[in-house]
Amino acid sequence: MDQALEGQLQQILLERRCSEKLEEKGLKPTSSVIFQGPPGVGKSMSASWLARELALPLYVLDLTAVMSSLLGKSGSNLRSVLDFARSHPCVLFLDEIDAIAKRRSDESDVGELKRLVNILLQEIEDWPHKGLLIAATNHPELVDPALWRRFDMDVTFTLPSDDNVRKAITEFLGSDAHEFSHVLDFLVDSQRGESYSNIKRTINKLRKHKHIDPEGFESAVVNYLIPDAEGLSRQERISFAVKLVREFSFPKQRAAKLLGVSRDTIRKKIAEIQS
Ligand SMILES: Nc1ncnc2c1ncn2[C@@H]1O[C@H](COP(=O)(O)OP(=O)(O)O)[C@@H](O)[C@H]1O
Ligand SMILES: [Mg+2]
Structure with missing residues (x-):
């Protein structure tokens, strides 16, 4: 793995280990991360590695699947997944987040997509610090910049040198x-x-x-x-x-x-x- 990339992943672990010290100063460990990069370069693998290192259960939600199931129910489906993941310390991996977090210029299903993006916007910002929310995308250019900014950390995966x-x-x-x-x-x-x-x-x-x-x-x-x-x-x-x-x-x-x-x-x- 690229050294800078490994450094970022280690940083997430390090902040957890020092969370008490950080919290005394009003600082919070990273609890939301977005991974970007082409397919097959270790995004999913790193999510499961982090879960293992943190000794937390890993839940994976492929957002293309959420979208292809009844679109009208996507909002409540996503809500229940997020509520479940909030209820106990865990790593929630939202794969292919671009499936719902498209820039709002996209005309199709605007109302429903907007609702989904809004749900995520609220959730990301105050994700519990005992848990970790990781999103991943192969298409960063499709992701709504407002959503992007909400993540504590942005990690770029590249093809191997x-x-x-x-x-x-x-x-x-x-x-x-x-x-x-x-x-x-x-x-x-x-x-x-x-x-x-x-x-x-x-x-x-x-x-x-x-x-x-x-x-x-x-x-x-x-x-x-x-x-x-x-x-x-x-x-x-x-x-x-x-x-x-x-x-x-x-x-x-x-x-x-x-x-x-x-x-x-x-x-x-x-x-x-x-x-
Ligand atoms: N940095 C890496 N070192 C070794 N193997 C890797 C690395 N990144 C990916 N792989 C291999 O490629 C497979 C697919 O990686 P994955 O994490 O699913 O990619 P992505 O989620 O970025 O599409 C992994 O199961 C692993 O076998
Ligand atoms: Mg993957």
Whole structure:
């Protein structure tokens, strides 16, 4: 996880631990937070991590579900969820809050949406300090700014940096890490710009392949990461083989076999580049 981000999450815990000291000075620990960021970067995971660290039960409400159920009843449904969550210390996670907290310029169902936003506006500000209200959105631009301002803290989740892509891959490889060490650079290169959850899916697929078909796994890596390997021209296959050897330290023989070119061709091409 990004350090600044981890710092913010730790801050929430720290304020809880020092809540008495803070309250003596008329200060209150953070009790409402909004998470923003693309899908698959750890918003839900962080909500459950916080609940675990605080030793509080976690309740998750997906607001798209509230909206798709009888719209006319959304207001009272939301009310009863909020009342329940207020009744005892817990973490309430309101996922996809943009589903109801749309800017009021949105014309559809204006009356009902306005009512829902108003309910939330009242609730967020005086959320009990023994509990924690967390909202999350993939679409911060859709969220009513008036609502946004009510949260004590705003936490931004981003796609992993190159460094974190490498760390995540190593972590997801688990006990297989050493067997993938020769393709690690290649994996990191190919997963740049992907979310943690996409990276995890790719790595799990490759690990399963490795255990089911140990012989064929390298070609699976290549095929998976370049799905149209078959459709590459001869020139493209040669350049790709050269790239595997030069940038990812593949043995020439392996690269040759994977891409269906001769070892000699690769050797000549590399000599050409180096001269
Ligand atoms: N920082 C991270 N480190 C390791 N794995 C992560 C991280 N963020 C996300 N993941 C993986 O991606 C999955 C989906 O993350 P999630 O928290 O549901 O994303 P979001 O709620 O942001 O869409 C998690 O279950 C976890 O496997
Ligand atoms: Mg989520």
